[in-house]
Amino acid sequence: MALLITNNDKAKKFCMDCRKEVEVIYLADGTYLDVLLRTRDYVHRGYRLLTHPLCGSVKPNQTPYRSVLLEKQSAREENFRSVELIENSIDAARKFMRNRGTPRWNERTREDFKTVDLSFLTVYEQRNYV
C-alpha cells in the first residue's frame, strides 16, 4: 500500500478519495523540510520512494508545500536509490533554505502552491506503478 507524506491538505484529500488505497500522514503544521525529514525516516525503515522528493521547479525555499508518495517493501529489498535520492534532496533543500527562508505567502498564493503540488500526484490514479 502506498503512503503519502504531505503538509498539503489538497494532496491529502486527493489520496483519501483516490481509487487506489493510500495511507496518509498529514503534517498539518509541518514545513517542506519536515515532510522530507519524515520521508527519510520512512525510507530508513525500508520504504521506497514512488515520487521524486524535489519534484517541481518551485525551489524548496519558495513553496511551503510538499507531498511525497512512498511504498512499503521488505527491509532487505534494494532501496539504495531511495536513500540516495532523499539524502540528496534534503541536502539540496537545506542549501536553498540557507540562502533564504520561505516567504510568508498570502492565502491566494498558498492555494496556488497547493494546486501545483497536487498536480504532480494526479497521474497516480491513471497509471500502474509496480
Add this chain to the structure above:
Amino acid sequence: MKLELGRIKIHDVQFGPETKVEKGVLYVNKEEIEKLVLEDERLIGAQVELARPGESVRIAPVKDVLEPRVKVSGGGGIFPGMISKVKEVGSGRTHALVGAAVVTCGKIVGFQEGIIDMSGPAAAYTPFSATNNVCVVIEPQEGLETHDYEAAGRMAGLKVASYVGEAGRNVEPDEVVVYETKPLQEQIAQYPDLPKVGYIHMLQSQGLLHDTYYYGVDAKQFIPTFMYPTEIMDGAIISGNCVAPCDKVTTFHHLNNPVIEDLYKRHGKDLNFIGVILTNENVFLADKERSSDMVAKLAEFMGLDGVLITEEGYGNPDTDLMMNCKKVSQKGIDVVLITDEFPGRDGKSQSLADAVNEADALVSCGQGNLIIEFPPMEKIIGTLDYVETMIGGYEGSLRPDGSIEAELQIIIASTIANGYNRLAARGY
C-alpha cells in the same frame, strides 16, 4: 524531411494601422491584437506595449516568449495541435521574423515568472533584451481557476505570435537556410564515415505550470519518441512551463533550439546528425525508469555513436538527466550533458541534485544563485508587484526607487539549460 527557413530580419517594431513588415520594421496593429486576445472570455484585459533593445524598460512578470513564424508551404500550419490542426510539420518553407518576439506577461499565479530588462547590467543575461518585443499584458477574470488561467495565457501567446507571424508570409527573406534530415537508413548512408549523433531533448512535464506540449499532447502523457529536427522549427513543441524563469525553455527557444542548430552546422563535416529523441521529466520514479529505458533503447536502435542531452529545470529533472546519461552510456554511446547549476549563494554546494559517474562530459550554462543588482528602469511593462515573490526574488528585493537586488534566477532564460547563451560557470 527538408525545411527552408526564410529569415526576415527585424530591427525595429512600431505601432501602425496595419500589421506588416516593411524594410526590416515590424508594424503591429494594437487594437487587432487586443481584440484577438480578448476573444477568450477567460481574459478580461489585454494591453499591447512595445519594448526595443537599449530602452529603459523592464518587463515583468513574463509568462512566455515566442518568435513570430508563418508556414508558407509544405503542409500543416504553425503550432500544430494548438493553433493549427494536428498535421505533420517540418517540411517545405517557413518564414520567421528574426529579431522580433511576442512576450506574454501579467500575473498568472503569485510566485513565478521573471524579468526582462531591455538595457542595463541585467540585459546581458537574457536573449530577449536584444529582440524587438511585442508585449501582451493580460488580465484574467476574477476567480479564474489556476489551470484555466495558465491555458488562457498560453493560448494568448500562441495566437498573437501566429497573427504577427502572418505579416512575414509574403516578405522576401534576408536569407534562407535549408535544414534536412533524411529517413534513418538514407541519413546513415549519406555520411557513412561520420559518427552518428542524436539529440535527447528532455521536456518539462511534471504538472501544472510545468508542462510542455508536442503536437498538442501533454508531454507527460507520451512515451519517448523520435522527432525530425525540423518539426520543432514549425512549433511542434510549445511551452506551458512558467516556473523558474532562468532555465525556462520558452516557446522561442523551442523554435530556435540551439543544439539542433549547432548540430546542423557540423552535419556532414564532423558528424552525421540523425535526429531527435523526445522524452519527458516525470514525478514518479517508475515513469522515469520507463522513459529512460526507452530513450536508451531508441538511441541504440538508431545506431547512434554519440548524443547530447539537455534538461529543463532543477532538482527532479536532474535525476532524469542522470538516468538518461547512465543508461545511454551503458549502451556504449558517448554522452555530453548540457545543464545549468545551483550551487547555493556562496557557490560552494553541489550544483546538481543528482550525480552518476557516467556524467563525465558536462557543459555548464552558468549558476543561477548569483546575486545581481539592476538599476531602476523608466518604464515598466506589466507590474513589479510580484518581484519579491518570484523565484530568485526575496523580501527586500525590490527597493523603493525601483532598483532590484535578486538572484540571477529571476531573469528570463538567463541560465537556460540548452546552451542558448554564452554564460557558463567554472570552478574557482
Add this chain to the structure above:
Amino acid sequence: MEKKRIVHYINNFFAGIGGEEKADIPPEVREGVVGPGLALQTALGDEYEVAATVICGDSYFGEHMDEATETLLAMIKEYDPAGFVAGPAFNAGRYGVACGSIAKAVEQELGIPVVTGMFTENPGADMYKKDVHIILTKDSAADMRKSMPKMAALLKKMMSGEEILGPAEEGYIERGIRVNYFAEERGSARGVEMLVRKMAKEPFETEYPMPVFDRVAPNPAVKDMKHAKVAVVTSGGIVPVGNPDRIESSSATKYGVYSIEGKDTMSPEEFMTIHGGYDRAFVLNNPNLVVPLDALRQLEKEGEIGELNNYFIATTGTGTSIGNAKGFGEQFSKKLVADGVDAVILTST
C-alpha cells in the same frame, strides 16, 4: 609612506626551534621575520613589512585547537596587520591543518586577506580549500623558493582589492566555488565540440566535474581479538532512562557517552530507546537487542575478547544528517582512540 604590515605563521620546525620533540610548544610571537619569513619579505617587496612571526608546535595546535587559535589571534591582532600568511606547509599534514585553521580564523575574526600554501594531498588542503586561498605547492620544502612568491603575489592582489582570477591563473588549489563567466561560444556549440572530441577519443574537459564519493579504505583486521578492547557505538538511540542528554528522537544534533562498567546486561529499568524510527516495544523491553551487552560480557568472560570498553556511545540515526553524523564521528572517534579502543561494533536499526 608607511609600509603595510604582514604577520606570518610558521611551526616549530620552520622556526628552527626543533623537530618532533618540540612539536608541543605553545604559541609564541617574535618581532620581524623568522626562517621562511625572509623569502616572504623578499617576495612582498619594499612596500610591505613582515612585522611579526607567530609560531606554534604542530602537536600543541592539534591538541588545543580552540585555545591555540585564540592565543594566536590575540598575538596577531596586536600588530594590526593588513594581511596574513600561514606556511607554506607543503605535505606536512598537521602543519597544513594548523595553517588552514588559523588562516580561516584570521580571515573571519580580523577580516583581512589571508593566504596559505600546501601540497594537494595535504589533508589541510581538502579541509580548508573552500574557506581560504591555498597556493598549490610541491610536496617538500625544496619548493619554498617557488611557492613563496606566488603566495606573496596573491596576497598583494587581495590587499589591493584586485580581482582574483581562477586557480590556473593565480596558482591556488581549486576551491570548488562556482563562478559565472561569459564563454567565447554558446553552450550548445561547446557541447557539440565536446561530443565530437569524446567520440574521436580526443582529450576534452568537462565543465563541471561530478562530486567524488567520499570513501575510506578499510583498516587492517584485528589480529588478536583475545587481547583487544572492543567498544559499542549505536545509532539506535539507546540512552539511560529519562534521556539525561536530551538526545533528539530523530534528526539528532548530539550523541551521548554512557557507562556500562560493572553491568552484565542492559536492564530495561536503566536504559531505554528514544529512536523515532521504529516500533520501540521490543527494545524498550530488552535494550540488549540494540546494545548487545549481555553477549559481549559473556564473550569477555570466556576470553574471546580482551576487554569490553566501559562505556558505549549512542545517538539516533533516523533522520540524522550526514553532516551531523560526520561531526559526531569525528569527535567521539578521538575519544575512542585516546581510550585505547582496538575495534568498534556499530549497531543500527
Add this chain to the structure above:
Amino acid sequence: MVKEIERAGIPVVHVCTVVPISLTIGANRIVPAVGIPYPLGDPTLGDEGSYKVRMKLVKKALDALQTEVDGQTVFE
C-alpha cells in the same frame, strides 16, 4: 559515523538492518542484522532463543573484524 571511526584508524563493523544504507554511508565491514524493530536478537523466539541469535550475530561481527577486506564487504 562509520567512516569517521574507520578514518580514526579503528576497524569497525556495522551491524545494520538495511544493508543498502550501510553501503551508502560507506561502511566496509557489514553484518546484516535480524531486522527492524529488533536488530540483535529475535524476541519471538523467547528470551533464550533471542539471546542465542544475538550471540551468533555478535560472534559474526567479531569474525568480520578479524577478516581482512579490501573494500565494502557484506558478511551474510
